[in-house]
Amino acid sequence: MARTTIKDIAQECGVSLSTVSLVLNNNPRISPATREKVLKAVERHQYQPNAFARSLASRQSSIISVVLPDLNHVFADPYFGEIVSGIYDRASELGYKVMLDVANHRFVSTGEYINTLKSKRADATLFIGSSIYDTYLDQIEKEGLAFILVNHYMPGRDISYIAADYKETARLAAEHLLGLGHRCIGFLSGTTTNTALDLRASFIDACVAGGIKETDVPWADAWFTEQGGYEAAQWLIERYPNMTAMMGGNDKMAIGAMRYLSQKKTACAGGHFDYRSGRHSRSLLHPPRTDDHPARPLPHRQPRGGLRVGAVQPGSEAASEDPARPAYRS
Amino acid sequence: MARTTIKDIAQECGVSLSTVSLVLNNNPRISPATREKVLKAVERHQYQPNAFARSLASRQSSIISVVLPDLNHVFADPYFGEIVSGIYDRASELGYKVMLDVANHRFVSTGEYINTLKSKRADATLFIGSSIYDTYLDQIEKEGLAFILVNHYMPGRDISYIAADYKETARLAAEHLLGLGHRCIGFLSGTTTNTALDLRASFIDACVAGGIKETDVPWADAWFTEQGGYEAAQWLIERYPNMTAMMGGNDKMAIGAMRYLSQKKTACAGGHFDYRSGRHSRSLLHPPRTDDHPARPLPHRQPRGGLRVGAVQPGSEAASEDPARPAYRS
DNA sequence: TTGAAAGCGTTACCAT
DNA sequence: ATGGTAACGCTTTCAA
Numbered sequence: 001m002a003r004t005t006i007k008d009i010a011q012e013c014g015v016s017l018s019t020v021s022l023v024l025n026n027n028p029r030i031s032p033a034t035r036e037k038v039l040k041a042v043e044r045h046q047y048q049p050n051a052f053a054r055s056l057a058s059r060q061s062s063i064i065s066v067v068l069p070d071l072n073h074v075f076a077d078p079y080f081g082e083i084v085s086g087i088y089d090r091a092s093e094l095g096y097k098v099m100l101d102v103a104n105h106r107f108v109s110t111g112e113y114i115n116t117l118k119s120k121r122a123d124a125t126l127f128i129g130s131s132i133y134d135t136y137l138d139q140i141e142k143e144g145l146a147f148i149l150v151n152h153y154m155p156g157r158d159i160s161y162i163a164a165d166y167k168e169t170a171r172l173a174a175e176h177l178l179g180l181g182h183r184c185i186g187f188l189s190g191t192t193t194n195t196a197l198d199l200r201a202s203f204i205d206a207c208v209a210g211g212i213k214e215t216d217v218p219w220a221d222a223w224f225t226e227q228g229g230y231e232a233a234q235w236l237i238e239r240y241p242n243m244t245a246m247m248g249g250n251d252k253m254a255i256g257a258m259r260y261l262s263q264k265k266t267a268c269a270g271g272h273f274d275y276r277s278g279r280h281s282r283s284l285l286h287p288p289r290t291d292d293h294p295a296r297p298l299p300h301r302q303p304r305g306g307l308r309v310g311a312v313q314p315g316s317e318a319a320s321e322d323p324a325r326p327a328y329r330s
Numbered sequence: 331m332a333r334t335t336i337k338d339i340a341q342e343c344g345v346s347l348s349t350v351s352l353v354l355n356n357n358p359r360i361s362p363a364t365r366e367k368v369l370k371a372v373e374r375h376q377y378q379p380n381a382f383a384r385s386l387a388s389r390q391s392s393i394i395s396v397v398l399p400d401l402n403h404v405f406a407d408p409y410f411g412e413i414v415s416g417i418y419d420r421a422s423e424l425g426y427k428v429m430l431d432v433a434n435h436r437f438v439s440t441g442e443y444i445n446t447l448k449s450k451r452a453d454a455t456l457f458i459g460s461s462i463y464d465t466y467l468d469q470i471e472k473e474g475l476a477f478i479l480v481n482h483y484m485p486g487r488d489i490s491y492i493a494a495d496y497k498e499t500a501r502l503a504a505e506h507l508l509g510l511g512h513r514c515i516g517f518l519s520g521t522t523t524n525t526a527l528d529l530r531a532s533f534i535d536a537c538v539a540g541g542i543k544e545t546d547v548p549w550a551d552a553w554f555t556e557q558g559g560y561e562a563a564q565w566l567i568e569r570y571p572n573m574t575a576m577m578g579g580n581d582k583m584a585i586g587a588m589r590y591l592s593q594k595k596t597a598c599a600g601g602h603f604d605y606r607s608g609r610h611s612r613s614l615l616h617p618p619r620t621d622d623h624p625a626r627p628l629p630h631r632q633p634r635g636g637l638r639v640g641a642v643q644p645g646s647e648a649a650s651e652d653p654a655r656p657a658y659r660s
Numbered sequence: 661t662t663g664a665a666a667g668c669g670t671t672a673c674c675a676t
Numbered sequence: 677a678t679g680g681t682a683a684c685g686c687t688t689t690c691a692a
Contacts, residue, residue, distance in 0.1 A: 003448075005669055016679040021671060031677060048448040052386040053669030056684045061382070063429070075414040081406030088405065088430060097451070098430045099393070100418060111376075118333075118378040121427070335685055346663045351687060361661060383685030386668050 004045045012041050024049060055120070063097045065122035067113060069129025070104040079250060083128055083150060096123070103129060108136065117145045126150050152193045166195045167202040173247050174206035182245040183212050187219035188232035188257060189249025196224075196249055203247060224249060229256025237264075334375045342371050354379060385450070393427045395452035397443060399459025400434040409580060413458055413480060426453075433459060438466065447475045456480050482523045496525045497532040503577050504536035512575040513542050517549035518562035518587060519579025526554075526579055533577060554579060559586025567594075 010020045015034060022030050023038040030038075041047070055061045066087055068074045075081070088098050099122055101107060113136065116122050124146035140147045141158050149161035177185050187203050190196050200219060207217045218240045222228035229248050233256065236243060248254035340350045345364060352360050353368040360368075371377070385391045396417055398404045405411070418428050429452055431437060443466065446452050454476035470477045471488050479491035507515050517533050520526050530549055537547045548570045552558035559578050563586065566573060578584035 003669090007669080017670080018672080018680075019678060022678085025671085029677065034677080046448070048445045050386070050669050051449040051451040052382045052391070053684090054671075056380070056382040056386055056686090057669080057671035059671095059684075073412060073415045075405070075418065076408040076411030078406040078408070081411055082403060084405040084430075085403045088432065092432070100414075100428045100430060102418065102422070115378045118376070119381040121381040333685095337685080347686080348664080348688080349662060352662090355687080359661065364661080380685050383668090384687075386670085387685080387687040389668075389687095 004047050009041045009047055013037050061120055061123050062095060063099050063122045064091055065099045065101055065116050065125045067101045067103050067125060067127045070102050074102060080128060087126060114139055151195055163195050166199040170199045170202035171206040174203050175210060177245045178210040184216040184240060184243045186236040186240060186243045186246040187217060188222060188229055188246060188253050190224040191221050199249060224253060226252045226256035229253030230260045233257035233260040334377050339371050339377055343367050391450055391453050392425060393429050393452045394421055395429045395431055395446050395455045397431045397433050397455060397457045400432050404432060410458060417456060444469055481525055493525050496529040500529045500532035501536040504533050504540060507575045508540040514546045514570060514573045516566040516570060516573045516576040517547060518552060518559055518576060518583050520554040521551050529579060554583060556582045556586035559583030560590045563587035563590040
């Protein structure tokens with residue numbers, strides 16, 4: 001039995017294709033009577049418009065593509081998972097579907113991240129993760145594709161991005177630790193994104209502004225993994241025995257650092273710093289105990305948090321640092 | 331500037347549309363010369379066929395839809411993430427894209443899980459997670475839609491499924507614990523899927539077969555969450571103080587149970603049981619220590635592991651328990 | 661080996 | 677307020 005199409009509905013109702021189409025698209029210039037009649041038939045047949053015909057004619061896919069970095073089991077990674085959750089929620093509110101991709105070698109070398117857009121499979125791409133080299137970006141910039149970097153940005157390029165406010169995060173975390181009395185604080189993070197570099201620079205600045213010497217903020221550069229955190233912590237602790245606190249660039253690094261400490265039998269309280277609330281929750285590895293570092297309110301400023309957005313309008317020349325809203329979302 | 335289409339390529343090469351199309355689809359009946367000429371032009375223009383036109387004409391979307399349960403931040407859940415990773419890897423090998431969905435109220439009540447298939451947006455749906463009620467299934471069964479349950483199944487219904495071998499898993503885990511000398515073993519799991527029920531039944535059976543009384547395998551039914559595991563462990567321990575081991579239906583429950591134990595200051599070694607290797611890794615919460623339960627080889631049988639597959643052929647009447655391969659994948 | 665033409669199921673424009 | 681009809685860009689017979 002052939003699929004029911006808009007034509008079947010039209011015939012059955014004795015109206016034209018256009019009428020049915022207009023009803024389906026909630027066009028107000030259809031009389032309530034006809035509308036009702038059509039809707040009834042649609043219901044009766046369980047009619048479902050063909051998405052491809054629709055997309056072909058309307059030149060709109062209502063699909064956004066989300067690209068994750070080529071990490072092992074990246075979909076099982078809570079960091080990316082949280083981001084995808086957020087994207088999914090908002091996208092489905094707006095009637096978009098989310099299509100997944102991984103920026104593996106094939107995906108990149110075949111230019112598939114571009115093709116997805118050019119073949120109109122997706123209306124826009126959200127590119128999460130940092131394994132993005134300059135070569136990719138040229139074509140995106142040139143063709144003005146709807147391509148947005150997430151938690152990453154490329155200074156000097158007309159590429160839209162949206163990122164957590166890492167600078168503010170770093171400042172809040174630094175002030176939190178300073179407020180607890182720490183005077184020598186290690187910093188572990190990767191350097192594969194510009195946001196990560198911001199994090200480090202801003203963390204050090206905030207510590208210095210808080211009254212400790214720059215040399216008392218030793219840092220280590222490592223991979224954004226548990227192993228990276230483990231090694232970075234070891235490296236730092238062997239060189240800075242008077243260090244009393246550490247900040248990791250992400251949860252995985254922090255967990256790795258804590259694992260190192262606990263193997264060293266070092267007393268250790270770890271947790272997760274939420275920049276939006278300014279709260280330091282200690283649920284990461286250990287059950288909360290009342291006798292480890294009590295959380296104190298931040299010394300002065302209220303946390304502000306937020307997002308940084310650099311939006312390139314499809315036709316425009318330069319990226320704006322306008323925090324209003326990302327491009328491609330009007 | 332308009333998008334380049336198959337027409338542009340055809341004109342430029344002085345061939346017809348069909349020829350270009352055939353080349354693009356690797357049809358062998360095109361002469362190498364023409365093929366080459368066309369391919370050159372394609373390359374020159376960075377031509378990318380419109381996915382919708384293609385799907386419309388070929389009635390094939392090359393997209394599979396993956397539906398996850400409506401848990402909070404489900405994309406950040408490692409359990410589901412691992413499954414999605416596996417699906418993604420295989421799908422992209424086969425040239426399929428993966429589209430995400432969440433079985434939330436709207437998605438279900440509007441019948442969107444059906445519409446996705448009927449509108450041809452997706453060639454098939456993989457339905458992961460258990461919040462699936464009988465009402466959904468009727469239409470799927472009736473219309474023979476390409477719909478596959480993952481780690482879940484519905485006895486007596488013509489719905490394809492694919493699931494880990496929970497029965498074998500339970501047996502291996504039970505034998506592992508028995509082999510370590512435990513004689514009273516708690517079991518915590520949910521009951522929201524038939525696979526979970528299998529897990530429990532099979533675990534108890536294996537314990538009984540291993541020589542302990544059924545009453546020495548107390549079990550608790552709880553949500554598949556950390557909180558569920560925490561509460562179930564508490565419930566069991568308060569009633570069965572001579573219990574020396576527990577098995578959780580998933581990692582989250584196990585973590586919850588361990589958290590309860592560690593708050594009780596009970597010495598506790600936890601880990602993850604891999605049914606494929608028969609290995610019990612203890613990396614879950616604590617760094618490995620040599621002085622906790624040493625892993626011993628399994629008492630007798632080699633682990634077999636594997637999948638259970640019930641495949642319904644699109645036109646067929648009954649579900650087969652044939653482990654050959656899932657339906658809809660020939 | 662290649663080309664012509666008829667779909668595929670919608671949307672969107674222009675009439676009426 | 678509704679209908680006719682030409683796109684949309686490709687695949688797929690069927691002829692040549």
